[in-house]
């Protein structure tokens with residue numbers, strides 16, 4: 001997997017935001033919509049802040065942008081403080097000119113018996129939009145992408161999954177205590193992600209050093225879901241120096 005290494009997450013995030021903005025503008029020039037796959041978590045926050053700045057200060061418009069988020073806790077109220085729906089509005093959507101009907105984020109409020117159908121419908125909507133042009137990813141300490149935990153099949157599609165204990169511990173700071181954290185999530189699958197035309201995975205800081213080395217340089221294995229990106233020929237890892245420090 002090609003990598004680009006920056007001194008810090010600020011510089012790396014600026015590069016990612018510029019790549020996204022360039023794609024949006026070139027699609028605009030061609031009169032086409034731009035379909036973005038988006039992640040939440042701490043990793044892309046600074047990229048979203050830079051996109052908001054580009055909108056406010058440099059006239060970047062999101063009128064032609066259609067978004068699909070990777071994942072959401074399940075069950076969770078859409079408006080809950082910890083929901084990824086809220087995260088996306090707070091960090092990006094409330095500050096740009098995207099058409100609300102172009103925003104897609106899995107809902108944590110779907111009744112359990114309807115989740116299967118809902119996930120199929122999510123896949124169908126991605127296809128109907130023309131597929132994802134650019135997918136933004138973070139990486140879990142255990143190598144997950146989206147909430148595709150170790151062992152997820154390369155053929156997996158959008159579905160309900162059980163979160164790993166390690167993921168619940170890593171993300172528990174978002175909740176008052178770990179018992180309040182959902183045990184399940186809805187996530188795009190590995191095959192959904194691999195169908196994106198381009199993939200940008202970002203990783204910052206020491207917690208990611210070990211898993212980044214495995215994903216980039218070790219065997220392709222479903223035990224490290226991010227290593228499956230080695231099989232995608234338009235994927236790029238954007239790293240800070242610390243996250244990249246175990247690469248040979």
Ligand code: F6R
Pocket residue numbers: 038039040041042043044070071137138139140141144145146147
């Ligand atoms: C979130 C997502 C997850 C995160 C990963 C890293 O939408 O898809 O795979 O990217 O858990 O989380 P942070 O960025 O908080 O380290």
